Amino acid sequence: MRTPQTILIACAMAVLALASTSSAQITEYQEQQNLGVEAHVGRLTGHAKDAEINYRRYCAGCHGNQGDGEGENAMWLDPKPRNFTLAQFKCRSTPTGSLPTDADLYDTVGRGVQSSNMPSWNPLSDQQRVDLVAYVKHFSDRWKTDKPGEAIPIPPEPAVNADKCCSRSWNAGSVTESKAARMGLQRIP
Amino acid sequence: MVSARRSLTGLLLFVGFLLSFSNSANALPAFARKYGLRCSACHEAWPMLNYFGQKFKDNGYQLMNDRDSPVWQNPSYWPVTFRMTPSWHRESTDKITYDTPGGTPGLRRLTSSGFDYGGLDILSAGTLEKNISFQIIPASDELGAFHIEAVNARLDNVFNSPWLNFKMGKFELDNLVSEKRGLTLSANGGGYNIYHFVPVGDGNIFGQIGDNQVGMEWLGHSANDRTRLSVAILSSTDGNPDLPYGSNSYSAFFTGSHAFNVGKLGTDRVGFYAMVGQAPTTYLTDSSSGVPVLLPSSGLGNKGFSREGFVGLFYFGKLDFQVVTQHGSDSKWFGAGYGDLIDGIATGNNTPGTVLPAGARNPTWNGAFVETHWVQNPQLIFFQRSEWIRMSQQAIPGTAGNFGNIDNYVFGYRYYPFMNSRAGFAWHNEYGWLKGYGLAPDGSDLTSNSLMLGFDFDF
Numbered sequence: 001m002r003t004p005q006t007i008l009i010a011c012a013m014a015v016l017a018l019a020s021t022s023s024a025q026i027t028e029y030q031e032q033q034n035l036g037v038e039a040h041v042g043r044l045t046g047h048a049k050d051a052e053i054n055y056r057r058y059c060a061g062c063h064g065n066q067g068d069g070e071g072e073n074a075m076w077l078d079p080k081p082r083n084f085t086l087a088q089f090k091c092r093s094t095p096t097g098s099l100p101t102d103a104d105l106y107d108t109v110g111r112g113v114q115s116s117n118m119p120s121w122n123p124l125s126d127q128q129r130v131d132l133v134a135y136v137k138h139f140s141d142r143w144k145t146d147k148p149g150e151a152i153p154i155p156p157e158p159a160v161n162a163d164k165c166c167s168r169s170w171n172a173g174s175v176t177e178s179k180a181a182r183m184g185l186q187r188i189p
Numbered sequence: 190m191v192s193a194r195r196s197l198t199g200l201l202l203f204v205g206f207l208l209s210f211s212n213s214a215n216a217l218p219a220f221a222r223k224y225g226l227r228c229s230a231c232h233e234a235w236p237m238l239n240y241f242g243q244k245f246k247d248n249g250y251q252l253m254n255d256r257d258s259p260v261w262q263n264p265s266y267w268p269v270t271f272r273m274t275p276s277w278h279r280e281s282t283d284k285i286t287y288d289t290p291g292g293t294p295g296l297r298r299l300t301s302s303g304f305d306y307g308g309l310d311i312l313s314a315g316t317l318e319k320n321i322s323f324q325i326i327p328a329s330d331e332l333g334a335f336h337i338e339a340v341n342a343r344l345d346n347v348f349n350s351p352w353l354n355f356k357m358g359k360f361e362l363d364n365l366v367s368e369k370r371g372l373t374l375s376a377n378g379g380g381y382n383i384y385h386f387v388p389v390g391d392g393n394i395f396g397q398i399g400d401n402q403v404g405m406e407w408l409g410h411s412a413n414d415r416t417r418l419s420v421a422i423l424s425s426t427d428g429n430p431d432l433p434y435g436s437n438s439y440s441a442f443f444t445g446s447h448a449f450n451v452g453k454l455g456t457d458r459v460g461f462y463a464m465v466g467q468a469p470t471t472y473l474t475d476s477s478s479g480v481p482v483l484l485p486s487s488g489l490g491n492k493g494f495s496r497e498g499f500v501g502l503f504y505f506g507k508l509d510f511q512v513v514t515q516h517g518s519d520s521k522w523f524g525a526g527y528g529d530l531i532d533g534i535a536t537g538n539n540t541p542g543t544v545l546p547a548g549a550r551n552p553t554w555n556g557a558f559v560e561t562h563w564v565q566n567p568q569l570i571f572f573q574r575s576e577w578i579r580m581s582q583q584a585i586p587g588t589a590g591n592f593g594n595i596d597n598y599v600f601g602y603r604y605y606p607f608m609n610s611r612a613g614f615a616w617h618n619e620y621g622w623l624k625g626y627g628l629a630p631d632g633s634d635l636t637s638n639s640l641m642l643g644f645d646f647d648f
Contacts, residue, residue, distance in 0.1 A: 050453070057567045058241070061227035061610050072609050073225035112254060117225045119252040122413055123241040125450045 037143065039102040039134035046102075046130030048138040054128055055135045058121065067139030077117050087140035098149025099142065105133040219268040219315060220245070221610035224252060228613050233509075233562065234570035234603055235613045235647075236370040240448070240456050244414040249322035249345030249354065250315055258319040268315040274617070275306040276643025280376055283636050284629040296631060302640075306331060307374075310338070312647075320345040324360065337430070339401050352409035359403045359428055363419040363444045365460055365500045366511045366560070368399045372572050375639035378599025378621020382576050383498075383515040383556040388584065389593040389628070391552060392528025392535030393519050395425045395440060395468035396494045402428050402442070415448045417460075425468040433531050436488035440466025446500065455504030463497035470520075470527035470539040483530060483538075490539045492520035492527070498557075511560040517553065521545060524552035524584025548586040555579050558597075568608055573600035594626035603645070612648035617641065 039046035056065070062081040064071040069083035082089065091108045092100030109129045112120035121129065137143045221228055228235045231242030238246065251257040259266070279302035289295040308331055314324040322345055326338040341358025361369050368381045384399025404423030410416065425438035446460025469488025474481040498515040522528075525545050526536035537543070558576035565571070576597040583592065601619030621639045628635040 053566055056608070057227070057229040061230070061608075062225060077225055112252075115255055117256070119224070119226075119254055121241070123244045123456075125452075125456050127450070127453050128455075 034138035034141075037134050037138040039105070039130050039137060041103050041106045041126075041130050041133070044126055044130045046127070046132070046134035048131070048134040051128070051131035051135035054124070054132060058124075059132070062117065067136070073117075079116050081118075084136050084139035087137075087142040087146075092149075093151040094149030095152060099146050101148045101151060102130070102133050102137075104148075105136055106130055109133065219270045219313070220250060223262060223266065223268065223315065224256070225610055227567075227608055227610050229567040229608055233564060234372065234567070235605070235615065237372055237562075238367065238370055240414070240458075247354075247408065247410050247414055247417060248351070249320065249343050250324075251320070251322065251345065257316055259316055268313055270312040270647050272310040272312065272645075272647035273307065274374060274643050274645045275304070276374075276617070276641055277304050278302065278375065278639060278641040278643070281638050284631065284633065286630045294630075296629070309333075310647075317342070320347075324358075350409075351412050354408040354410075356406040356408070357404075359401050359430075360406065360421075361401050362398050362421060362442050362464075363406065363408065364398060364462065365444065365446055365458065365502065366513050369401075372562070372570070372603060373574060373599050373601070373619060373621070374617060374643070374645065375599065375601075375619045375621040375641040377623040377637050377639040378574070378597065378601075378619060381513070381558060382578055382595050382597055383513065383517075383558060386515075386517065386554065386556060386578055386595070387519070388524060388552045388554065388580060390526055390536070391519055391523050391584070392470070392526050392530070392537075393468060393494055393523035394427045394529045394532070394534050395438075395466060396464055396496050396517070396519070397427060398442065398462070398464050398496060400428050402426075402440070403430070404440075406442075416446070418445045419443070423466070425466050427529075431486075433485050434469050434488040434529070435486035436469040436491055438467045438469055438488065438491050440464060440468075448502075451504070454506055455509070457504055458500075458502040460500045461498070462500060463495065465493070465495045465497075467491035467493050468523075468528065470522045470535070472530050472538055474538070474540075485531060488531075490522075490527075492522040494519045494523060507564050509562050509564070511562075512557070514555075514557040516555050519552050519584075521549045521551045521584055525549050546585055549584055550582055550586070552580070552584040553582040555581055556595075568605040569602065571600075571602045574598070589627055592627040596624040598622045601641075612646065614644065614646040617643050617645045 035049040037048045060071055062071040062073050062077060063069055063084060064074070067084035069081045071081060074081050087099060089100045089105070091113065092104040094100055094104070106129055109132055110120060110122045112118050124132070220231065231238060231245055233239040245252060279300065281298060281300040283298040284296045285299040286294050287297060309329045311327045313326070314322070316322045322343045323341065325340050327335050328338040329335045337359060339359050339361065341356050341360045343354060343356040345354050347353035347355065361367065364384070368384050371379070371381070373379050381399060385397045387393055387396070402421070402423040403426060404421050406419055406421035408417065408419040410418070421442040423440045423442060424432065425440045426432060426434055442462070442464045444460060444462045446458050448456050448458040451457050469490055470492050471488065471490030473484045473487035475484055476482070496515055496517045498513060501510070501512040503510045503512070522539060522545065527539045528535040530538055556576070556578035558574055560572065560574040563571040574597070576595070578595040580590065580593055583590065599619060599621035601617065603615045603617050605613070605615050607614065619641045622636065623638070624634055624636045626634050
C-alpha cells in the first residue's frame with residue numbers, strides 16, 4: 001500500500017514542478033531561437049537580447065509579455081495594441097502586405113502613434129530604441145523568411161493652385177468641416 | 190496516516206493545478222490608469238523617476254499626445270492616489286541621557302523595535318485641460334493630522350513653447366534628485382541631509398531645499414527634455430502658509446542641466462542648482478499683557494543665505510549613480526542663533542542694539558552624497574547612499590571645527606512582486622546609520638541606526 005501512495009505523491013510533486021516551470025520553458029525556447037535577431041537603423045545595430053528589460057518596463061503592459069497585444073491594459077485601449085506575433089504594421093513606408101523596414105519601426109517607437117495610447121518614446125536613447133525594434137521583430141518568425149518591402153518613394157509635393165484645390169474632395173472624418181470649408185473642398189456623399 | 194498522505198497529495202495536486210493557470214497579478218495609480226502604462230514606464234523603480242517620467246513631469250503630467258486633456262477620460266476617472274507604509278522597524282541611538290538611581294545623569298544606548306505605520310499621502314495631480322495641469326497633496330502624520338504638502342497649478346507650453354511653463358503655489362523645488370521620490374524610507378536614512386542641513390545652533394530654517402516651498406516657478410526645457418532650466422521665486426517661509434514671518438523676504442532657486450547619450454549605457458545628465466535668499470532675524474514684540482509676545486508677520490532685519498552645488502546622474506547599464514554636492518553659507522546672524530523665532534527654532538531676537546558674539550562669522554559647510562542603484566530588473570532594485578557634511582567655518586570662534594559634521598550611510602533593496610498599471614507595491618528592507626560629530630550630551634559623537642522592513646504601497 002505504501003508504494004502506490006508514494007508514487008501518487010511523486011506524481012503530485014511532478015505536476016507541481018511542471019506547472020511552475022511550464023510557461024518558462026516555452027518562453028526560454030522561443031528566446032533561444034529568436035533573441036539573436038538584430039535591427040539596423042543607420043549606423044546603429046539593435047540586439048533583441050539587450051531590450052528584454054526595457055520591453056518589460058515600457059511595452060509589455062499593452063503589447064503583452066509574449067508580444068501578442070494582450071497586455072493587462074489591452075482590454076481598456078482603443079485602438080488595440082499591435083500584435084507583434086503577426087508582424088503586420090500600419091505605420092510603414094513599404095507596400096501593403098510587406099514587412100516594414102527597421103527604420104519604420106524605429107520611427108514609430110520614437111514618434112508614437114497619434115490618436116492611440118502609444119506615446120512617443122523619444123526619451124529613450126537611440127540605442128535603446130533600436131534594441132526594442134529588434135525585440136519587436138523577435139516575436140515573429142516571419143522576419144526570418146520575408147524581407148521588408150522596398151520603401152515607396154514619396155514624390156515631391158505638387159504645387160497647389162486655386163483650381164486644383166477647389167476640385168479636390170474630402171471624406172467625412174479625414175478633415176474637419178471647418179477646415180474643409182477653408183480649403184474649399186467638396187464633401188463626398 | 191493514510192488520510193494525512195491523501196490530504197498532502199490532494200493539496201499538492203491542487204496547488205499544481207492553480208499554478209498551471211497562474212499569471213502575474215494585474216493592477217494602476219492615477220497617471221498609469223489614465224494612460225494605460227505600467228509604473229515602470231515612468232519610474233526607474235517606483236517612486237524614483239526615470240528619464241521618461243521626468244519628461245512627463247516637465248510637460249505638466251502630459252505625454253504630449255492628443256489624450257492629455259481629461260475630457261478623453263471616462264467620466265468616472267478620478268486622479269487620486271493613496272500611499273502608505275506599514276512596517277516593522279528597529280531604532281537605536283547611543284548616549285541617551287537618563288536619570289540614574291544615584292541622581293546623576295547617565296548615558297546609555299536606547300533601542301526600541303516594533304510594528305508601526307507612517308503617515309498617509311493623498312496625491313492628486315493631472316491636467317485640468319490640455320496644457321493646464323495641477324497638483325494637490327494633502328498629507329497626514331501618523332495620528333491623522335493633515336497639512337497641505339503641495340498645491341499648485343501650472344500653465345504648460347505657453348505659446349506652444351516647451352520653454353515657457355509657469356507654476357504657482359506650494360511645490361517641490363526642481364531638484365534633479367528628488368527627495369520626495371527617494372527610495373529610502375527609514376528614520377536614519379530616509380532623507381537627504383544636505384537638503385535640510387543647518388549648522389547646530391543656526392536659526393535659519395528657510396534654506397531647506399528639500400522642503401516644499403511657496404512661490405512661482407518658470408521651467409523651460411528642450412522638446413526632448415535634454416536641456417532644462419528653471420527659476421523659482423519663493424516666499425522665505427519654508428512652505429508655511431499665512432506669511433507667518435513677514436518682512437517681505439524672498440528666496441530664489443535656480444537649476445540647469447543637460448542630458449546626453451552614452452551609447453548602450455543610457456542617458457546621463459549633469460547640472461547645477463543654487464538657492465539664494467533672505468529671511469528675517471528680528472520680530473516685533475508686544476508687552477501690553479505684561480509678557481513680551483512675538484507678533485507674527487512682523488519679521489524684519491533680513492539676512493542672507495545660500496546653497497549651491499552640482500548634480501549628476503550617471504548610468505552604466507544596470508548600475509547608476511546619483512551625485513549631489515553642496516556648498517552652503519548662512520549669515521553670521523543665523524549662525525549665532527537668530528532667525529525663525531516664531532516656531533521657536535531661533536534662540537535670540539535681533540532687536541535694535543543686539544550685538545553678535547565677538548568674532549562671529551558666516552557659517553559655511555560642504556556636503557555631498559552618492560546614491561547608487563543596481564536595477565536587477567524593473568521589479569528588483571538594490572540601493573545604497575553615502576553622505577557626508579563637513580563644516581568649513583563655524584559661526585562662533587572656538588567651536589570645534591568638526592562640530593555638527595554628519596556621516597550617513599544607508600543601503601537596502603525594494604522588491605516589487607507585480608508590475609502593472611493599477612497600483613504599486615514594494616517589499617522594502619533598509620538599514621541606515623547616522624553619525625553626528627560632537628552631538629552627544631557629553632560632547633562626543635552621537636550615532637544612531639535604523640532597520641526597517643515594510644510594505645510600501647499606493648493605489
